[in-house]
Amino acid sequence: xxxxxxxxxxxxxxxxxxxxxxxxxxxxxxxxxxxxxxxxxxxxxxxxxxxxxxxxxxxxxxxxxxxxxxxxxxxxxxxxxxxxxxxxxxxxxxxxxxxxxxxxxxxxxxxxxxxxxxxxxxxxxxxxxxxxxxxxxxxxxxxxxxxxxxxxxxxxxxxxxxxxxxxxxxxxxxxxxxxxxxxxxxxxxxxxxxxxxxxxxxxxxxxxxxxxxxxxxxxxxxxxxxxxxxxxxxxxxxxxxxxxxxxxxxxxxxxxxxxxxxxxxxxxxxxxxxxxxxxxxxxxxxxxxxxxxxxxxxxxxxxxxxxxxxxxxxxxxxxxxxxxxxxxxxxxxxxxxxxxxxxxxxxxxxxxxxxxxxxxxxxxxxxxxxxxxxxxxxxxxxxxxxxxxxxxxxxxxxxxxxxxxxxxxxxxxxxxxxxxxxxxxxxxxxxxxxxxxxxxxxxxxxxxxxxxxxxxxxxxxxxxxxxxxxxxxxxxxxx
Numbered sequence: 065x066x067x068x069x070x071x072x073x074x075x076x077x078x079x080x081x082x083x084x085x086x087x088x089x090x091x092x093x094x095x096x097x098x099x100x101x102x103x104x105x106x107x108x109x110x111x112x113x114x115x116x117x118x119x120x121x122x123x124x125x126x127x128x129x130x131x132x133x134x135x136x137x138x139x140x141x142x143x144x145x146x147x148x149x150x151x152x153x154x155x156x157x158x159x160x161x162x163x164x165x166x167x168x169x170x171x172x173x174x175x176x177x178x179x180x181x182x183x184x185x186x187x188x189x190x191x192x193x194x195x196x197x198x199x200x201x202x203x204x205x206x207x208x209x210x211x212x213x214x215x216x217x218x219x220x221x222x223x224x225x226x227x228x229x230x231x232x233x234x235x236x237x238x239x240x241x242x243x244x245x246x247x248x249x250x251x252x253x254x255x256x257x258x259x260x261x262x263x264x265x266x267x268x269x270x271x272x273x274x275x276x277x278x279x280x281x282x283x284x285x286x287x288x289x290x291x292x293x294x295x296x297x298x299x300x301x302x303x304x305x306x307x308x309x310x311x312x313x314x315x316x317x318x319x320x321x322x323x324x325x326x327x328x329x330x331x332x333x334x335x336x337x338x339x340x341x342x343x344x345x346x347x348x349x350x351x352x353x354x355x356x357x358x359x360x361x362x363x364x365x366x367x368x369x370x371x372x373x374x375x376x377x378x379x380x381x382x383x384x385x386x387x388x389x390x391x392x393x394x395x396x397x398x399x400x401x402x403x404x405x406x407x408x409x410x411x412x413x414x415x416x417x418x419x420x421x422x423x424x425x426x427x428x429x430x431x432x433x434x435x436x437x438x439x440x441x442x443x444x445x446x447x448x449x450x451x452x453x454x455x456x457x458x459x460x461x462x463x464x465x466x467x468x469x470x471x472x473x474x475x476x477x478x479x480x481x482x483x484x485x486x487x488x489x490x491x492x493x494x495x496x497x498x499x500x501x502x503x504x505x506x507x508x509x510x511x512x513x514x515x516x517x518x519x520x521x522x523x524x525x526x527x528x529x530x531x532x533x534x535x536x537x538x539x540x541x542x543x
Contacts, residue, residue: 065424067105071114072402072448074379077121078203082230084116084381086205089227092116095449096139097174099166100182102444103425105403114381115402117449124232129154133198133237138178138230142171143438155236156350157245157263161192164247167255167515169432169439169493180216181231183223186257186283188247190217193234194288195263195280200225201233208232217287242275243267244350246343249282250335252326254514258283259327260335264343266302268351273299277311277347279340284321284332291318293344302348308341315340379448387451391416392460400447407431409447410457418458418488422517429516432489433457439493458488461495471495471533480529482520489516494530503534 075081085092091113095101104110118124124137129150136145142162145151152159165171165179165188179189180200193200194213201210202225216224225231239245249261261282267275274297280290296310321332379385382402389396391414398413407424410416410433422428424443431442434456461469468476471494481487490513497504497512504512509530510523518526 065106065108066405066408067102067403068108068111069383069401069403070105070112071381071383072117072379072385072446073114073381074117074120076378078123078230078232081116081118081121082204082228084114085230086228088112088114092227094118094178094181094230095446096178097141098178098446098449099170099174099426099441099444100178100184102405102446106405106424106443115446117379118230119449120378127151131238133235134158136176136234136236138232139175140177142174142176142179143168145176146171154238155196157192157196157247157265158236160245160247161188161263164188164249164258164261169429169441169515170255170426170444172435172438173440173444177231177234180234181223181225183217183219183221183287184257185220185286185288186261188249188258188261188263188282191261191263191280191282191288192247193236195265195278195290196236196239198234198236200231201235202226202229202231204229213288220286239265240267242269242351242355244347244352244354246346246350248339248343248346250339254511260284260321260332260339262336262339262343264340264347266297266344266347266351268348268355270355272301272352272355274302274307274348277302277344279315279343281315281319281336284319284336289319291315293340297344302344308344311344312337312340385448387448389414389447389450389455390453391455392457398447402446402448404447405443406433406445406447406450406455407442409450410442410455413447416457416459420485420488422485427517428486429489429493430486432492432516434460434492434496437496437499439496456492458491461491469495470536471498471529474533474536475526475529478525478529478532480521480526486516486518486520490518490526494533498530498534504530506531509534 093112095115095117119139125139126137127140127145127148128135134151134155146162198213199210200216211224244266247263249258251258263280266277277293277297293311297307300307316333316337319336321329323329384401386399396414407421410419420430422430426441426444432439433442435453509527
């Protein structure tokens with residue numbers, strides 16, 4: 065299915081954005097990364113009258129770290145925060161959570177604030193924010209307010225945000241000295257939603273005795289769920305089997321998971337016990353290590369992450385737009401409805417049919433293209449939102465004389481394809497992957513392609529093709 069018709073607007077600032085929301089309090093949606101919203105639109109589970117694209121608002125594109133914690137603006141991508149060293153030093157749980165979110169292709173576009181505002185009870189970031197006792201800042205015409213995480217999540221996919229409010233920032237506080245964290249989860253495959261996930265925070269004193277311990281659970285309740293495990297561990301050590309057993313028993317007795325098509329309640333409760341034990345062990349070890357080491361400087365960060373998001377001008381609300389797309393070094397002027405997906409625009413408006421359409425909700429990866437050099441699902445991006453970006457499709461990977469590019473040759477030589485339907489997405493993903501990691505190990509090669517599905521092969525030849533392409537001179541791989 066395709067999204068229902070809607071008007072699309074791209075405001076220049078926060079004040080204009082909240083005015084648009086106030087003008088459509090019951091039928092407006094905010095677009096930032098769109099990695100959850102676009103599938104909902106395509107499946108017609110959401111049908112807004114207007115979509116307010118905030119990606120043009122440069123004042124919301126930041127990752128700021130100081131002695132209090134990490135502040136993330138509403139259009140900072142998962143990957144912006146994931147690779148921010150100051151943020152990771154100040155709050156290690158944040159990077160641990162982010163690396164469990166889907167795959168790099170999704171993290172290139174998805175936003176931290178958007179994930180939290182979406183409030184999926186199986187998502188990693190809402191739990192991290194709740195366990196760390198962070199907060200969400202939101203704006204409306206009436207002013208600004210700060211909502212503690214404990215009050216922000218009110219139900220599955222439901223938050224305390226009013227219809228006319230825009231979430232502008234989330235805050236992850238720094239933990240006290242002597243604290244350690246861990247994030248563990250079980251899923252059918254890496255990047256899928258977790259059947260059960262556990263995050264833990266442990267604090268110790270100078271002698272390694274536990275001062276406090278808390279754990280949080282995802283996919284176990286309608287909202288992020290936390291349990292205070294201090295009592296059975298207080299004054300002791302996590303490697304004390306009796307104390308740890310007591311903490312695990314408290315956790316499994318407290319959680320109340322449900323049964324669904326993915327797992328029974330009993331199985332989820334069992335996983336909660338196993339993962340609680342592992343998470344407490346790791347968090348305790350990190351806490352002891354933290355108490356023995358000198359403080360790290362984390363007062364920096366990436367205050368400006370907006371360069372690739374200021375390329376598109378303001379757009380007034382309209383259902384049809386005249387846009388210019390830059391694809392494979394060529395500019396195309398097209399008129400598209402606001403609801404037109406980039407994948408459809410590439411195939412039907414531009415005739416670039418190398419980009420294939422499979423699941424149309426961001427899972428299979430067949431539609432992956434490069435946006436400013438970064439792998440992106442073109443079925444999860446509106447064509448109008450791609451205006452001003454440099455787009456590379458599989459057609460753009462060929463040499464100037466039309467012969468196969470190095471990654472394409474490696475796939476041919478290693479027989480890394482059968483029917484070929486998924487191949488364009490693999491080629492663009494691997495091209496960017498080898499640019500960033502020109503000499504991957506076999507495990508790194510497998511992780512590089514883990515976000516793409518192939519229904520024909522066992523992936524062995526695809527991994528062999530990645531390693532084969534890497535053997536060529538690195539400078540010949542990336543476009």
